[in-house]
Amino acid sequence: MTLIKTTYDRRSFMKASALGGGGMMIGFSWLASCKPGDKASDIPKEWFNVNAYLKIEKNGMVTIMSPNPEIGQNVKTAMPMIVAEELDVDWKNVIVEQAGLNTRDYTRQLAGGSQSIRQGWQSLRMAGATARRMLLEAAAKEWSVPVSELTTDAGTIKHSSGKSMGYGDVASVAGTMTVPEEVELKDPKDFKIIGTPVGNVDAPKIVTGEPLFGLDVDREGMLTAVIIHPPAFGMKLKSLDAAAAKAMPGIKDVITISTEVPEGAEYQWSDTNAFRELVAVVGNSTWQVMKAKKAVNVTWEPDSNLESSLDHEVRLTALVKKKAKEASRKDGNPTLAFKNAAQVVERTYTAPFLAHNPMEPMNFFANVTKDRAELVGPTQTPEFMSKTAAVVLGMPEDKIDIMMTRMGGGFGRRLYGHFGIEAAVISQKIGAPVKLVYSREDDMTQGTYRPAYKVTYRAALDKNNKLTGLHIRGAGAHGSPVFKDRFPAGAVDNYLVEDHTLESNISGGAWRAPRSNFMAGIESAFLDEVAEAAGKDPIDFRLELFDKAINDPVGEKNDYDPARYAGVLKMVKEKANWGANTPGVHRGVSVYYCHNSYVAQVVDLVMDNDKPKVKKVWCAVDCGIVVNPSNARNQIEGGLIDGIGHSMYSAITFKDGQPEQSNFNNYRLIRHSEAPLEIETHFVDNGIDPTGLGEPGLPPISGALMNALANATGKRMYNQPFVNDALVLG
Amino acid sequence: MANYNLRINGKMTQVDVDSDTPMLWVLRDHIKLVGTKFGCGIAQCGACTIHLDGEAVRSCSVPVSAVGAKAITTIEGLSENGDHPLQKAWIEHDVPQCGYCQAGQIMNAASLLDKNPNPSDEDIARGMNGNICRCGTYTRIKKAIKTAAAEMS
The missing domain is CATH 1.10.150.120 ([2Fe-2S]-binding domain)
Structure with missing residues (x-):
């Protein structure tokens, strides 16, 4: 049992009221909470805003309205489970709804960084516990007994005398009570809902094709729009001849639009996009505007460099050979360590640009009238979109409402909401409600891509095969991917990180597990080669490093817990029975920490007609308390399949600024036949507050795959995607 | 534009569309059955899969004029109560x-x-x-x- 304060500075995080037709409602903030011992001054004042509701009706049904964007990470199920747990109700009687969202009343609706569960944990528990406490106080009043004589069980209040009543019977009274200043939280060992596999609350709608997504939005009188953007990064619109297109059936207009913010206004980080001036084709139906788009004559002209992947490769290679002006981190004396080394291992790894490719193409509905803007669609960052829409449309922010729909995947793409602004500008200019629909090509050829990277690792081993020095030099478009304070920082006495940036006009952005999606794999592959050079087992070699980081850490600031890190590695070692040789099975291991969770993976490969096949992947995961084991496994499984696919097959390359891939016929994604045959996931049971799982399953897998491939084929992979080395999975 | 009589999920429905309109957009824009999804538009991803006389086809690449009398089944019509x-x-x-x-x-x-x-x-x-x-x-x-x-x- 933990006591938690529901108030700060005499203001409550909660609001309560009785419902008109009977029952009670509690409003709370999804992300506001005071942990026991937290300094209250750390809490931003806007977190007092109510942004979620909990409703208990007369019949005992509980509705939890969730404002968090659902992009497939399943927070719409997991977050209400946490509320229901502390409220102590039967999950059967819980209905989950997407809260009606507008940016006036809601704050911090953002999906990103696998942070929803971690940040919401305390406040969600507090909301459930507060409602439960108020129901108990109301029942105590009804029965004229002390609260201490009452208990709850699955939506029922029981008195020691044996009498009982349902939550619904007393909810109206509870709604009139004062919000308690302090409530008790359950001991995690008493959890009944948390830790049980609960199905996705939207699954029945998903499997029957009900409208849920942005692309499914439909309104009376709504027009459809498509855009035409420059064919290459570094180009802009020169001329437009739309006479033929305008004469086509169903076409309302062909216009140019600008999403540039006026002078003096600022772009939000979420406005990342290469093209501010576009052509829009607007008409009655999707097919009509798609056809008319082909009939529009547009010419383009260069306004900056037209970059090519071959130039990127040359420039990144030059950068990783160049000493940085300043080290990003330096421990000990790396120069001396390398000078005295008995052996030096040096390897360089490369990754291409990647597109996000969520299955639902970018789209947004907008209805902009003289005094109001209504925007509806799939965005991960409505708050930022609202600010940009206000300056671009020339309208106060309080006249702009943004509704979020369920999203057909995100992977970072929908953090960048330029398509919502484009829809708003088209609607304003045309004077009608409009749904903007991107084709797959529109999205893939003007993405906010995962940038291209190149990293060189050097390791110094002394004559006893001890790792005495590590030097990492990273370069990447828009910045180096290296995390200077992550493992093996802290585990090596002499350590040096240098970073370089390749300037580029190709828009880059966050892609599922930014930077980690490359670093985890290559670090695991490199440490495997170092272990091999040292004549050590790859797991034992890493465990020695974790021992060093636990017992005698180097440096002040190491961004990981070495005991938890070693914990998942030991767990996967045991579960996969590492060390037992099965004929025909080739293994590789990896372990990584990112987004506050630890994941270790072992890949079992078999060769089938000279083609490697992933037979099984073993995972050990430490994300603290597992809220919903079914979805937790699903996230790990999906993440690693995503990671295998992108390191094997996917790349966006450029020639004269133009992307050379535009759809799934030339941008290869992993398919059924290439997925692992089996995945087995184990979770560490340690009772620590939960952390996210949307991203951490992806990064390490490419390392385990690279190591298993090396064991299976005798050949090490250094350049993603591996399909370029004529390697495909069977 | 032309009229097409289509059998969709067991019901006859008439639409007035261009003959080259893919079934995907006939279903989504005109019949308002949006369970069939747009993913790539070139029959590479399968998000728009429907049945023509029980056979799975990519509706983004089947023009309405090619359907004829074939029975169309969408996800909304796969089962009566979502219990396939x-x-x-x-x-x-x-x-x-x-x-x-x-x-x-x-x-x-x-x-x-x-x-x-x-x-x-x-x-x-x-x-x-x-x-x-x-x-x-x-x-x-x-x-x-x-x-x-x-x-x-």
């Missing part, structure tokens, strides 16, 4: 993450089971290879198809 063994198995195995591709996966799987009521792992991998799941739920899809196959046999 595949739909139930998808829920049982908690398959969906974002959920966008799943209607197409289910429609493709239904056609697969129709032809091969007891598919092996390899049959499933081969038969489902045209349907991309960007969230990577492939291993669960395989399990759900096997569960549904067992229930149907």
Whole structure:
């Protein structure tokens, strides 16, 4: 049992009221909470805003309205489970709804960084516990007994005398009570809902094709729009001849639009996009505007460099050979360590640009009238979109409402909401409600891509095969991917990180597990080669490093817990029975920490007609308390399949600024036949507050795959995607 | 523009559209059946899978003029109450993450089971290879198809 304060500075995080037709409602903030011992001054004042509701009706049904964007990470199920747990109700009687969202009343609706569960944990528990406490106080009043004589069980209040009543019977009274200043939280060992596999609350709608997504939005009188953007990064619109297109059936207009913010206004980080001036084709139906788009004559002209992947490769290679002006981190004396080394291992790894490719193409509905803007669609960052829409449309922010729909995947793409602004500008200019629909090509050829990277690792081993020095030099478009304070920082006495940036006009952005999606794999592959050079087992070699980081850490600031890190590695070692040789099975291991969770993976490969096949992947995961084991496994499984696919097959390359891939016929994604045959996931049971799982399953897998491939084929992979080395999975 | 009489989920429906309009957009824009999803527009991802006389096709690449008298089935018409063994198995195995591709996966799987009521792992991998799941739920899809196959046999 933990006591938690529901108030700060005499203001409550909660609001309560009785419902008109009977029952009670509690409003709370999804992300506001005071942990026991937290300094209250750390809490931003806007977190007092109510942004979620909990409703208990007369019949005992509980509705939890969730404002968090659902992009497939399943927070719409997991977050209400946490509320229901502390409220102590039967999950059967819980209905989950997407809260009606507008940016006036809601704050911090953002999906990103696998942070929803971690940040919401305390406040969600507090909301459930507060409602439960108020129901108990109301029942105590009804029965004229002390609260201490009452208990709850699955939506029922029981008195020691044996009498009982349902939550619904007393909810109206509870709604009139004062919000308690302090409530008790359950001991995690008493959890009944948390830790049980609960199905996705939207699954029945998903499997029957009900409208849920942005692309499914439909309104009376709504027009459809498509855009035409420059064919290459570094180009802009020169001329437009739309006479033929305008004469086509169903076409309302062909216009140019600008999403540039006026002078003096600022772009939000979420406005990342290469093209501010576009052509829009607007008409009655999707097919009509798609056809008319082909009939529009547009010419383009260069306004900056037209970059090519071959130039990127040359420039990144030059950068990783160049000493940085300043080290990003330096421990000990790396120069001396390398000078005295008995052996030096040096390897360089490369990754291409990647597109996000969520299955639902970018789209947004907008209805902009003289005094109001209504925007509806799939965005991960409505708050930022609202600010940009206000300056671009020339309208106060309080006249702009943004509704979020369920999203057909995100992977970072929908953090960048330029398509919502484009829809708003088209609607304003045309004077009608409009749904903007991107084709797959529109999205893939003007993405906010995962940038291209190149990293060189050097390791110094002394004559006893001890790792005495590590030097990492990273370069990447828009910045180096290296995390200077992550493992093996802290585990090596002499350590040096240098970073370089390749300037580029190709828009880059966050892609599922930014930077980690490359670093985890290559670090695991490199440490495997170092272990091999040292004549050590790859797991034992890493465990020695974790021992060093636990017992005698180097440096002040190491961004990981070495005991938890070693914990998942030991767990996967045991579960996969590492060390037992099965004929025909080739293994590789990896372990990584990112987004506050630890994941270790072992890949079992078999060769089938000279083609490697992933037979099984073993995972050990430490994300603290597992809220919903079914979805937790699903996230790990999906993440690693995503990671295998992108390191094997996917790349966006450029020639004269133009992307050379535009759809799934030339941008290869992993398919059924290439997925692992089996995945087995184990979770560490340690009772620590939960952390996210949307991203951490992806990064390490490419390392385990690279190591298993090396064991299976005798050949090490250094350049993603591996399909370029004529390697495909069977 | 021309009139087409279409049999969709057992009901006759008339639409007035250009003859080259893909069935995907006829369903989504004109009939307002939006369970069939747009993913690529070039028959590469399978999100728009429907049945023509029980055969799985990519509706983004089937013009309305090519349908004729063939019976069209969409995810909305796969079962009366959303209780096709595949739909139930998808829920049982908690398959969906974002959920966008799943209607197409289910429609493709239904056609697969129709032809091969007891598919092996390899049959499933081969038969489902045209349907991309960007969230990577492939291993669960395989399990759900096997569960549904067992229930149907």
